[in-house]
Amino acid sequence: MTSSGLQAKAAQLIAARDAQVTPDYRFPPSSPFPLDVSDLYRSSGFLSARQIDIVSHYATSLSEAIAKRTYTAVEVTEAFCRSAALAQETTNCLAWFAPKEALEAAKGLDEAMQKTGRPVGPLHGVPISVKDFINVKGYPQSAGHIASAGLVPDQDAHIVAILRRAGAVFIAKTTQPQSIMHLETTSFYGVTRCPYNTNLTAGGSSGGEGALIGARGSILGLTTDVGGSTRGPAANNGLWGFKPSSKRLPRGGIVGVTSVSRIAGCIGPAAHSLRDLELLVRIVLSAEPWKRDVTLVPMPWRDVDARGVGAGCEGWSGEGGRLRVGIMWEDGVVRPVRPTRRALEGMVDNLRDHSWVELVDFTPEFVAEIWKITVQLYYIDGGKKLREALGEEQMYPLTEWIVSQCHELSNDEVTTLVNRRNALRQRYLDLFQSLRLDVILCPASPGPALPFHTTRYWSYTSLFNFLDWPALVFPTGKRVTLNDRDDHLAPRNEDEKHLYRTYSPETCIGAPIGLQLAAPRWHDERIVAAAKIIKEVLPVEAD
Amino acid sequence: MTSSGLQAKAAQLIAARDAQVTPDYRFPPSSPFPLDVSDLYRSSGFLSARQIDIVSHYATSLSEAIAKRTYTAVEVTEAFCRSAALAQETTNCLAWFAPKEALEAAKGLDEAMQKTGRPVGPLHGVPISVKDFINVKGYPQSAGHIASAGLVPDQDAHIVAILRRAGAVFIAKTTQPQSIMHLETTSFYGVTRCPYNTNLTAGGSSGGEGALIGARGSILGLTTDVGGSTRGPAANNGLWGFKPSSKRLPRGGIVGVTSVSRIAGCIGPAAHSLRDLELLVRIVLSAEPWKRDVTLVPMPWRDVDARGVGAGCEGWSGEGGRLRVGIMWEDGVVRPVRPTRRALEGMVDNLRDHSWVELVDFTPEFVAEIWKITVQLYYIDGGKKLREALGEEQMYPLTEWIVSQCHELSNDEVTTLVNRRNALRQRYLDLFQSLRLDVILCPASPGPALPFHTTRYWSYTSLFNFLDWPALVFPTGKRVTLNDRDDHLAPRNEDEKHLYRTYSPETCIGAPIGLQLAAPRWHDERIVAAAKIIKEVLPVEAD
Incomplete structure (x- = not known):
C-alpha cells in the first residue's frame, strides 16, 4: 500500500474507533483538562457516585461484591465503560472500545x-482490558502499525478464552506503539498520555493499558x-504489573509480532493491587493451559507462604528466616534521577x-554488554520483518532508535x-545464590515518565527479560515534585547524558515512581510472597 | 594437526587405553570368540561364580545387596571390572578403563x-559407566574425534557429581562415534560391536554403553x-533406555559437541530394567539439579500410580480407567522388517x-518432512563446526551421510x-489428545542391529527428539531368527530400499528387538507408569 493509502486507512481506523464512543459516552468538558487527569473519574461529574464506588474497587473486591x-x-460494565471513555478522551489509550458487546456479555452473566x-x-462481571495485538473474538485489532490493522479475529487468544470462561467482560482493546517495541506508546493512533501528567508518556509498549487502568x-x-512493556507502563501510571517467567502463561493468539527475537516475550497482568495480579495468574494457571x-511448562501456581516456604523452598534465606533482599541501587550504567x-x-x-527483612547490596554485572546482546537478539533479522510489515508507513523515532541498533545476524x-x-544467565544465578538472596529490589527505570519520544534506556527492566526472571513492579506512592531537581554529576555516557537532559522536575511533575522486585526464573511465587511482605511498608493503600 | 599427526595421536590414545587393561584383566581365549558373546561373562570362566552372581544383578537389587x-x-567393582574388560575384548566398547580409581573409590565406600x-x-558401590564426552574427574576423554581427545577434566559433569555423591563407582568411559551423530559407533577407536552378534553394530551414538551393559x-x-543415541543402543543390545524430556536432567559438563543444533539433546540412563532407569532419574532429580x-525446569519426579493418577493427571484415559495405548505400526515412510x-x-x-489396557491405532503425520527439518536443525551451520573440529581427520561414511544432508542456514x-x-509439535499434541491417548507404542527402529556403517534411518527415534517427547525403549525378548526373512514389498523410497538390501535374517541373526513407548513432553512419569503395566506381558524377565 502506498503512503497515502496507508494514511487514508489510518484515518478510517481512527474514525471507526472514535465512532465506538457514542454520544452517551462523550464527556463535554467545561474547560480544558488539567495536567493531572488521574482523578477525573471522580471529579468530573461524568460518573455517578455509585459508579465512582464501582471503579474505585480492586478486581478482587469487585468480584466479591458482584458475587454478593x-x-x-x-x-459494573456501564461504570467502567463511562470511565474508559473518559480516559480515552484524556489519554488516547484505546485502540477499540466495545461497550455494546461488553454490556451484552454482562447481561448474559447477570x-x-x-x-x-x-x-x-x-471473574464474574469483572471488566478486563486487553492490549491490542492479543486476540479478542469479534474485536478489530492491530499490531501497532497500519498494515496489520483491521483484522477481526474469530477466536479468542488462549488466555482471553480462559478469562472469558471465568466470567470476565472485555470492554476495550488498548493502544500499543508501532513495532510494539517502544517503552512509550506512539502509533498511527497518536501518543498515549500518562494520566498523572498528560504531557508525559504512559510508557509502553502496553501504554494503553497503563493509562486506562491508571485512570480507573x-x-x-x-x-x-x-x-519492560508490562512494567514500564505500570511504573509510569502508579500500578502493579507482573512479568512472569516465560512458558508459564499462554501466549497463543497474539498476532502480528514483527521482531524475530531470541528474547522470550511474556504475557502478564497490570492492576491496582498485588492481590489482583495474583488473582489473574491463579485463574489462568488453574485452567492448566499447558494441556493445550x-x-x-506444566507448572501450577505453587503457594509460597509468608515465611518463604513453598515451591520447593524451605523458607527465606536471611538470618532467623528473614526475607533477604538484595538492593540494586543502580545498574552501573545509568544512575537513576533523584x-x-x-x-x-x-x-x-x-x-x-x-x-x-534483611537487606544487602546487590551489584549487577555486565549490564552494558547485556543490553547490547539483548537489543541484537530482539531483531536477529536486523529488523527486516518489521520493515516489511511497515511497508510505506513512516517509522517513528523510537522504532528507528531500537531497530537501528541491530543488524541481520549470521x-x-x-x-x-x-x-x-546462557552463560550470563548462569552467572547471574550463581551471583544471586552466592549472596543467598531471596529477591532483588531495584528501580523499574532510571527515571519517571518522560516527555514523548524520549524514553530510551530499557536495561532496568530488559535485564530480567534477558535472564528470563520474573519481575514485578509496584507503586511507591511517591510522585515527582519540584524538589526533585537532580544533582549534576557528569554523565558517564550518552545514555546518562540523554536522560539527564530529558528529565527535569518541572517537566515530570506529578509522575508516579514505581520500583521493581525480581528473582530467578521460575520463582514467580516467591516474588509474590516477598511482595506481600514488602508492601507492608508502602506509604500508599495496598490491597 | 596433520593427518599423520592425528593418526599418531590416535595410536597413542588407543595404546593408552589398552594399557589400562593390565594383565590381570586380560582374558586369553582358548579359541576364537563366538558370534554371540553376550553370555561370555557367565561361560568364559573369567569370572568366579560369585562374580557372575554380582554382575547378573539389577542396579536396584545390587544396591540393596550391598546395603545388606x-x-x-x-x-562388586572388581567383578564388574573383570566383566568390562571381557566386554572390551569382544566388543571394543571402552574409551577408557579405570579399575584402579574405581577400586580405590570402592574401598573408600566400604x-x-x-x-x-x-x-x-x-547407589553405594554400584558401578556406573559413562559415555565418553561426559566429564568424569580425572578420566581422559574425547568427543569422538581425535583432536578432542586427551582432555582430563578436573571436575565431574553435574550429573556425575550427583551420582558420585549417591555412592556410584565410575568404572569406565565408553565409546561413541565420530561426530557423536551416528546410530552406530565408529571412531578412531574402531567399531563397537553388538555382543549378541559381533558382526553387527552396537548402535549409537551411545554404542559403548549399549555393548558394555549388554555384555554385563x-x-x-x-x-x-x-x-536416538540412548534408545538405539538400548534396542540393539536388549536393554532398557530412557530419553527424558529435555530440561529435566542436567547436561552441564558434556564437552565437545560439534553440532550447532536446534534439536534438544537429552541425557538419560540405559540399564537392564525399568526400575533401574527410574532409580537413576529419581536420584538425579532428588538432588534438585535446577537449583544449580x-x-x-524445577520439576521433581512426580509419582504416577498404576491407575495413571499423578503428575497433574487423574487417571488413564481409556474406558473404565484403562491405559489407552496408541499403536504406531509404522511411520509411513520406512516399514519395519519382519x-x-x-x-x-x-x-x-x-x-x-x-x-x-485399551488399544487404538496411531498414524503419525508429516514424518518425512519432520526428518528433513530435524536433520537440518542438527547442523544449522551446515556442519562447519564439525569440519573444523575434525580438521585433517578422515570423515567416516556415517558422518558424511548425516552432515551432507545439511547446508548452512540463513x-x-x-x-x-x-x-x-513448533507448529508440528502443537499438531502432534492435538493429534495425541484427539485420540485420548496415554502413550504411544511403536518400533524403536525399522530393523534390528545392522552390519557396520549401514544404519541410516533415524525417524522412529528422532521423531521424539523433534517433538521433545520423553521416550523409553524396552527389550521384547525377541531376537532375529532364520525364520525372519522379510517379504518382498517393493520399496517405496531409497530409505526402504537401503534397509531391505541391508537386512537379512542370516546377517542379523541373534540381534535383539526393542520397542518404544512415547508420550508428550513432560509426561516422563506417565511413560514409566505405563511401562510398568506393559512389561507385565513381556515374555522376558523384567524387574
Whole structure:
C-alpha cells in the first residue's frame, strides 16, 4: 500500500474507533483538562457516585461484591465503560472500545447468575482490558502499525478464552506503539498520555493499558513484556504489573509480532493491587493451559507462604528466616534521577525497620554488554520483518532508535550471542545464590515518565527479560515534585547524558515512581510472597 | 594437526587405553570368540561364580545387596571390572578403563560404611559407566574425534557429581562415534560391536554403553540422545533406555559437541530394567539439579500410580480407567522388517488380553518432512563446526551421510524451520489428545542391529527428539531368527530400499528387538507408569 493509502486507512481506523464512543459516552468538558487527569473519574461529574464506588474497587473486591449481588455485571460494565471513555478522551489509550458487546456479555452473566444463583466463575462481571495485538473474538485489532490493522479475529487468544470462561467482560482493546517495541506508546493512533501528567508518556509498549487502568477506566488488564512493556507502563501510571517467567502463561493468539527475537516475550497482568495480579495468574494457571499449548511448562501456581516456604523452598534465606533482599541501587550504567533514587531510599529506610527483612547490596554485572546482546537478539533479522510489515508507513523515532541498533545476524553470530546469553544467565544465578538472596529490589527505570519520544534506556527492566526472571513492579506512592531537581554529576555516557537532559522536575511533575522486585526464573511465587511482605511498608493503600 | 599427526595421536590414545587393561584383566581365549558373546561373562570362566552372581544383578537389587552387606563395594567393582574388560575384548566398547580409581573409590565406600554403619547413598558401590564426552574427574576423554581427545577434566559433569555423591563407582568411559551423530559407533577407536552378534553394530551414538551393559560389563550407564543415541543402543543390545524430556536432567559438563543444533539433546540412563532407569532419574532429580543449572525446569519426579493418577493427571484415559495405548505400526515412510513387525505384533497380541489396557491405532503425520527439518536443525551451520573440529581427520561414511544432508542456514531459514517445528509439535499434541491417548507404542527402529556403517534411518527415534517427547525403549525378548526373512514389498523410497538390501535374517541373526513407548513432553512419569503395566506381558524377565 502506498503512503497515502496507508494514511487514508489510518484515518478510517481512527474514525471507526472514535465512532465506538457514542454520544452517551462523550464527556463535554467545561474547560480544558488539567495536567493531572488521574482523578477525573471522580471529579468530573461524568460518573455517578455509585459508579465512582464501582471503579474505585480492586478486581478482587469487585468480584466479591458482584458475587454478593452488591452490583450487577451490567452496572459494573456501564461504570467502567463511562470511565474508559473518559480516559480515552484524556489519554488516547484505546485502540477499540466495545461497550455494546461488553454490556451484552454482562447481561448474559447477570441472567446466568439469576438462574443458577452463583457466579459463572471467579471473574464474574469483572471488566478486563486487553492490549491490542492479543486476540479478542469479534474485536478489530492491530499490531501497532497500519498494515496489520483491521483484522477481526474469530477466536479468542488462549488466555482471553480462559478469562472469558471465568466470567470476565472485555470492554476495550488498548493502544500499543508501532513495532510494539517502544517503552512509550506512539502509533498511527497518536501518543498515549500518562494520566498523572498528560504531557508525559504512559510508557509502553502496553501504554494503553497503563493509562486506562491508571485512570480507573479498567480494573485489570492483559499486557505483554519483552523488555519492560508490562512494567514500564505500570511504573509510569502508579500500578502493579507482573512479568512472569516465560512458558508459564499462554501466549497463543497474539498476532502480528514483527521482531524475530531470541528474547522470550511474556504475557502478564497490570492492576491496582498485588492481590489482583495474583488473582489473574491463579485463574489462568488453574485452567492448566499447558494441556493445550505445547510451549508451556506444566507448572501450577505453587503457594509460597509468608515465611518463604513453598515451591520447593524451605523458607527465606536471611538470618532467623528473614526475607533477604538484595538492593540494586543502580545498574552501573545509568544512575537513576533523584525522584527514583529517593523512592528506593525511602523503601529501603522503611524496610530496615521491618523485623522480617534483611537487606544487602546487590551489584549487577555486565549490564552494558547485556543490553547490547539483548537489543541484537530482539531483531536477529536486523529488523527486516518489521520493515516489511511497515511497508510505506513512516517509522517513528523510537522504532528507528531500537531497530537501528541491530543488524541481520549470521547463524554463527546468533549462536555466539545465545551461548553468551546462557552463560550470563548462569552467572547471574550463581551471583544471586552466592549472596543467598531471596529477591532483588531495584528501580523499574532510571527515571519517571518522560516527555514523548524520549524514553530510551530499557536495561532496568530488559535485564530480567534477558535472564528470563520474573519481575514485578509496584507503586511507591511517591510522585515527582519540584524538589526533585537532580544533582549534576557528569554523565558517564550518552545514555546518562540523554536522560539527564530529558528529565527535569518541572517537566515530570506529578509522575508516579514505581520500583521493581525480581528473582530467578521460575520463582514467580516467591516474588509474590516477598511482595506481600514488602508492601507492608508502602506509604500508599495496598490491597 | 596433520593427518599423520592425528593418526599418531590416535595410536597413542588407543595404546593408552589398552594399557589400562593390565594383565590381570586380560582374558586369553582358548579359541576364537563366538558370534554371540553376550553370555561370555557367565561361560568364559573369567569370572568366579560369585562374580557372575554380582554382575547378573539389577542396579536396584545390587544396591540393596550391598546395603545388606551381602557384597562389599570392592568385590562388586572388581567383578564388574573383570566383566568390562571381557566386554572390551569382544566388543571394543571402552574409551577408557579405570579399575584402579574405581577400586580405590570402592574401598573408600566400604570404609565409610564400616565406620557409619550405613551406605553413603542409594547407589553405594554400584558401578556406573559413562559415555565418553561426559566429564568424569580425572578420566581422559574425547568427543569422538581425535583432536578432542586427551582432555582430563578436573571436575565431574553435574550429573556425575550427583551420582558420585549417591555412592556410584565410575568404572569406565565408553565409546561413541565420530561426530557423536551416528546410530552406530565408529571412531578412531574402531567399531563397537553388538555382543549378541559381533558382526553387527552396537548402535549409537551411545554404542559403548549399549555393548558394555549388554555384555554385563556394567549395570547402569549414562547416555545421551538427540536422535536416538540412548534408545538405539538400548534396542540393539536388549536393554532398557530412557530419553527424558529435555530440561529435566542436567547436561552441564558434556564437552565437545560439534553440532550447532536446534534439536534438544537429552541425557538419560540405559540399564537392564525399568526400575533401574527410574532409580537413576529419581536420584538425579532428588538432588534438585535446577537449583544449580539455569537451563533446567524445577520439576521433581512426580509419582504416577498404576491407575495413571499423578503428575497433574487423574487417571488413564481409556474406558473404565484403562491405559489407552496408541499403536504406531509404522511411520509411513520406512516399514519395519519382519522381526520388528513380529515383535510389535506379539506385544500387541499380549496387550489385547490385558484387562488394564485399551488399544487404538496411531498414524503419525508429516514424518518425512519432520526428518528433513530435524536433520537440518542438527547442523544449522551446515556442519562447519564439525569440519573444523575434525580438521585433517578422515570423515567416516556415517558422518558424511548425516552432515551432507545439511547446508548452512540463513537466519530466515532457521526461523522458518523452527516455526514449522513448533507448529508440528502443537499438531502432534492435538493429534495425541484427539485420540485420548496415554502413550504411544511403536518400533524403536525399522530393523534390528545392522552390519557396520549401514544404519541410516533415524525417524522412529528422532521423531521424539523433534517433538521433545520423553521416550523409553524396552527389550521384547525377541531376537532375529532364520525364520525372519522379510517379504518382498517393493520399496517405496531409497530409505526402504537401503534397509531391505541391508537386512537379512542370516546377517542379523541373534540381534535383539526393542520397542518404544512415547508420550508428550513432560509426561516422563506417565511413560514409566505405563511401562510398568506393559512389561507385565513381556515374555522376558523384567524387574
